[in-house]
Amino acid sequence: MNPLAGRDILSITDLTKEEMEQVLDQAARFAQALAQGQRLDLLSGRILATLFYEPSTRTRLSFESAMHRLGGAVISVAQGRLSSSAAKGETVADAARVVAGYADVIVQRHPAIGSAQEAADAADVPVINAGDGAGEHPTQALLDLYTIRREKGRLDGLHVGLVGDLKYGRTVHSLARALAHWSVTMTFVAPPSLAMPAEITAALREQGCTVHETTDLRAAAQVCDVLYVTRIQKERFADPDEYRALRGSYVVDRALVEAAKPGITIMHPLPRVDEIARDVDPLPNAAYFRQAHNGVPVRMALLALVLDAVS
Amino acid sequence: MNPLAGRDILSITDLTKEEMEQVLDQAARFAQALAQGQRLDLLSGRILATLFYEPSTRTRLSFESAMHRLGGAVISVAQGRLSSSAAKGETVADAARVVAGYADVIVQRHPAIGSAQEAADAADVPVINAGDGAGEHPTQALLDLYTIRREKGRLDGLHVGLVGDLKYGRTVHSLARALAHWSVTMTFVAPPSLAMPAEITAALREQGCTVHETTDLRAAAQVCDVLYVTRIQKERFADPDEYRALRGSYVVDRALVEAAKPGITIMHPLPRVDEIARDVDPLPNAAYFRQAHNGVPVRMALLALVLDAVS
Amino acid sequence: MNPLAGRDILSITDLTKEEMEQVLDQAARFAQALAQGQRLDLLSGRILATLFYEPSTRTRLSFESAMHRLGGAVISVAQGRLSSSAAKGETVADAARVVAGYADVIVQRHPAIGSAQEAADAADVPVINAGDGAGEHPTQALLDLYTIRREKGRLDGLHVGLVGDLKYGRTVHSLARALAHWSVTMTFVAPPSLAMPAEITAALREQGCTVHETTDLRAAAQVCDVLYVTRIQKERFADPDEYRALRGSYVVDRALVEAAKPGITIMHPLPRVDEIARDVDPLPNAAYFRQAHNGVPVRMALLALVLDAVS
DSSP: OOOTOOOOOOGGGGGGHHHHHHHHHHHHHHHHHHHHHHHOOOOTTOOEEEESSOOOOOHEEEEEEEEHHTTTTEEEEHHHHHHHHGGGGGOEEEEEETTTTTTTTTEEESSSSTHHHHHHHHHHSOOEEEEEEEEEEOOOOHHHHHHHHHHHHSSSSSSEESSSSTTTHHHHHHHHHTTTTTTEEEEEEGGGGGOOOOHHHHHHHHTTTTEEEEHHHHHHHHHEEEEEEEOOOOGSSHHHHHHHHHHGGGGGGGHHHHHHHTEEEEEEOOSSSSBBBBGGGGSTTOOOOHHHHHHHHHHHHHHHTTTTOOO | OOOOOOOOOOOGSSHHHHHHHHHHHHHHHHHEEEEEETTOOOTTTTTTEEEEOOOOOOHHHHHHHHHTTTOOOEEEEOOOOHHHHGGGGGHHHHHHHHTTOOEEEEEEESSSSTTTHHHHOSSOOOOEEEETTTOOOHHHHHHHHHHHHHHHSSTTTOOEEEOOOOOTHHHHHHHHHHHHHHHEEEEEEEOGGGGOHHHHHHHHTTTTTHHHHHHEEEHHHHHOEEEEOOOGGGGOSSHHHHHHHGGGGBBBOOOHHSSSSSEEEOOOOOSSSHHHHGGGSSSBBBBBHHHHHHHHHHHHHHHHHTTTSSS | OTTTOHHHHHHHOSOOOOHHHHHHHHHHHHHHHHHHTTTOOOOTEEEEEEEEEOOOHHHHHHHHHHHHHOEEEEEEEEOOOSSSGGGTTOOHHHHHHHTTTTTSEEEEEESSTHHHHHHHHHHHSSSSEEETTTOOOHHHHHHHHHHHHHHSSOOOTOOEEESTTTTTOOHHHHHHHHHTTSSSEEEEEEEEOOOOOOOHHHHHHTTOOEEESOOOHHHHHHHHHHEEEEOOOGGSSSHHHHHHHHGGGGGGGGHHHHHHTTEEEEOOOOOOOSSSSSSGGTTTTTTHHHHHHHHHHHHHHHHHHTTTTTO
């Protein structure tokens, strides 16, 4: 029995480094099998329920694709707020407990922090958190790790820049915490009002990471092996002028990539609006679509592991 | 050929006692097969269309789970009012007739009484009514019967209490009519303004049932083997004070269960709001989540029978 | 390798007559296999993504049914405008490029002309256009051709009447252009303000078609082998009185069919409102429901051909 069998996946911090490596290794095996056109029927006869109380097309579709690629079936609530019994006042716990009778594993997205834990406590099948508001989104962090390892061939020894809204950005918090298990250097590139929370920076340093902070994207790009770009949302600023003034400083375009450290990898959790210019797309450095596609093998690995179909 | 092959399932009153027993027996066989981890492929290659003109997550997901558990496929309209051609003025009949060319069986939910019959008349594949407004919801009645029989080991000789809104409650009407095929005693527990319609009570007595009516939930709980609880909706009362005054009298909590007839079974069609207190959930008497889960084997049985995949 | 393998299907004008015939022939083989109850597993292990930025129940369900009838799996966005990342500003191109990593073929519906091309340029899997606003809807034209050939046994030598809104009607534009590959006579029956655009009529004549134009539906019905009826929408008229005055002249009812050319075939892309009276439905001439059902074998053929599962 593998250590993830029957487990809920609620936070990246629930996983040890060894467990993360198990997921990444299994994902790599699945990616190879897919590339070779192999049919996988490991989850034939099993059912995944995707419960999305708020829409997230990319995450939902990649989980559903992962389940189908393993031969499994899917039942889905794509817009829980409109179509589920939630409108009648049903709790997340009751809904999860009921759906656990219809499916072998639940993937849940919900706008409230802690809702994934609430579902997991009620359901007697594994629950995978696909985002609980400003809380966690652990499978995004795993596919980010997988992408870095795949693009660079390793995690140890890399210099990773995290760019954009580091204050509110759930994905960069999870990724930073996950990366800290390896010996990486991190540079945080953000306007002061959107800087990485001090307690996260402190925790990373305690774990032995070298952490730099800057507002200079161009300088960071000279030294980083990977730039992980996120959107800066207008809504975060009380003063729209402040937004307009700094916005351009956090845009990655072709000129920036060409002046950056050779071979730099550009990542983004998508969807992007204009924080990565479209002229970057054709460059080999642009890894963000490959990153999105990596969601499938990584989620295949998670589903197969929690359902104990691989060891 | 089984007598349900090719049949529409529109109302619980369409089914004879023998046909209901056939469904319950088949559901029990499927439940056992699922519990043993057997793969069932009886409906492999067949397609279920779920047409939900109003949302009903639980019903839709349990039908879809049932179809997948039998190896079948599903196509779905989860929110007909928003996403279907209904907005363009298409009739239920035209829609059903078209979808009958895409699927082998249709499960329909629609807010208008009689809409299931309308679909069934138009479609040349079996139509199962998953609720037509204040009309019928026969598969709920079947899973309620199945649950009572499974929890109690029998139907004959039981005393069943129906609690809450008995005037407008579709599920309690169907369940009462279904139970009347067995020799049961029923106690109706409701405020006078939400009492069971007199014509239903009269019909039940004519069929030989002993029927009591009361407003005293506590007293009923002393004598009933099963309490079937439903929600009392604020909207049913012209005077909000009346609602507030009586609301608490129809709440099942732990103290009530502990003072009730030993071994009493508590059921609810879900979702619940606060008519069953959460402190009841851990008690062995709390059967409502098991009841929800029973939707899968019961709907497997119905699908397999109307598609003539079992006999 | 078949000439449609790996191809995008964006416009009916992209297909040669030979390619259309290949689709129709393959559809006929699939229809026969379905009628004989054969299980087809040609697309087992493959995934279709249906991306519907605007709802179109009939088109989406028939594509999904087609995929399941071939043993494939489906992931779906049924209401892109509400549930996808589109709300966050993501482009159609980015969305398609991401989803191409989750699926083997994409079927897209989007309200903007050219959006199918945009998706196809970005995605590295085949994209099938299921309607791009006032643009194209090529699979509708193919199923229309298939229906005419199946009902009449041939395409050459027929006289086809197109009725209703010929100015804005996407389906009649595509169908007329497709039919022009065969030696057919066409009669356009429309109020002057909704006549077929002159450039289409000119192009058809240039291709060697005989084209008539009239406002007299009754006269046209005397000479046509097929009447293809479409809805006249009130919104097209600045003056509601004009709409009310002519509306009745474009309604096909039983009396009209009985006075028409014997054996006339009545078609409609559905949904209809009242442009075909319900008393026509029982007549053998009423082909519109068979037409809708033909969507399944025709879309099976397209999916199997672009995924190179048949030759």
